[in-house]
Each structure stands twice: as C-alpha cells, then as structure tokens.
Amino acid sequence: MRFRVVSDSNVEAGLSEISDGFYEGGFRNYFSEKYDDSGLNLGVVLMCRDPELNFKQRISFSKKDNTLYIDIMLDFEQMSRADKHTRKRIVAEKLVNEVPQIIAKYKFKDFDLPRFSSDLRNWFDEQGWT
Numbered sequence: 001m002r003f004r005v006v007s008d009s010n011v012e013a014g015l016s017e018i019s020d021g022f023y024e025g026g027f028r029n030y031f032s033e034k035y036d037d038s039g040l041n042l043g044v045v046l047m048c049r050d051p052e053l054n055f056k057q058r059i060s061f062s063k064k065d066n067t068l069y070i071d072i073m074l075d076f077e078q079m080s081r082a083d084k085h086t087r088k089r090i091v092a093e094k095l096v097n098e099v100p101q102i103i104a105k106y107k108f109k110d111f112d113l114p115r116f117s118s119d120l121r122n123w124f125d126e127q128g129w130t
Contacts, residue, residue, distance in 0.1 A: 001035035001042065002067075003028060005095070009048035013079040018087050019046070025127045034119055040108050041067040044099065046091060048074040059102055070102050092124040 005022050007015035022028070049055045057071045072094050079087055100117040124130045 001031050001038045001040055003031040003035075003042045003044075005044045005046065007046040007048070009046065009074075009079075010050055010076065013048035013074065013076060014082070014084065014087055015046055015048055015074075015079070015091075017084060018091055021088065021127070021129070025123070027123065030123055031119070035116070038108070038111050039066055040111055041065060042099070042103075043067055043069045044095065045069075045071045046074060046094075047071045048076055048079050051076055061106060068103065068106065070099060072098055088129040092129040096121050096124060096130075 005019065005027065007013075007019050009015040045058075047055055047057070055071075055073070057073050058069065059071065060069045061067070062069065072091075074090065074094065079090065082090065096117070099120065100113060103111070103113055103116070121130075
C-alpha cells in the first residue's frame with residue numbers, strides 16, 4: 001500500500017511542518033510494510049484554505065491505479081490559531097476518524113478495515129500526535 005499525505009493550504013495554517021512529521025515518523029514505510037499485499041493505495045490531501053475560496057471536499061477512486069483519493073477538510077481559523085502540537089492532534093483526529101469511514105463506503109477485496117483503523121490510530125499514538 002502506498003499511503004501518501006500531502007497538504008494544500010494557506011501558509012497561516014502551518015501544515016507544511018505537520019506534513020514533514022509524516023515523513024520523519026516513517027508513515028509511508030509503516031503502512032507499505034503492513035499492507036504491501038492489499039493492492040489499495042491512498043492519497044490524502046489535507047485541505048486548509050481561506051473559507052472565502054469555497055473549496056469543497058473531493059473523494060474519488062481510480063480503478064486504473066487502484067487509488068482512493070480523499071480530501072480532508074480542516075478549519076482554516078482553527079488551524080491558523082493553533083500551535084504545532086494542537087495542529088498535529090487535529091490532523092491525527094481527522095485522519096483517524098474520516099479516512100476509515102470513507103474507505104468503508106467502498107468494497108475492497110481482502111482489505112482489513114478494522115485492522116487498518118487500529119494501525120492508523122496506533123501510528124499517531126506512537127508518534128505522540130494524540
């Protein structure tokens with residue numbers, strides 16, 4: 001499994017340093033090793049833009065590369081006021097709560113969603129994000 005998390009945000013949201021934490025903590029390797037036989041790939045975009053721009057959440061599945069693309073919408077005002085630790089907690093909670101719910105709407109053969117949900121929560125716990 002390739003599980004990538006990137007951000008599309010205004011600089012005030014502070015997501016660039018949060019995104020670095022995924023790579024420093026070995027996020028991609030953690031999931032690629034545990035789910036290398038799942039065949040499913042995930043592409044998550046942390047969206048945090050000025051609300052006047054009216055960005056909407058996008059969710060799509062590409063059969064060609066078996067990738068589920070998900071926008072996780074973050075509150076611009078909340079993220080702009082938060083310190084780094086709070087931002088990490090907010091991002092972790094949103095990913096842990098929303099990604100499994102979205103995956104559940106699709107039928108992926110041999111994908112262990114309860115195990116994935118647990119592993120996702122565990123990674124954030126181990127990294128001190130929650």
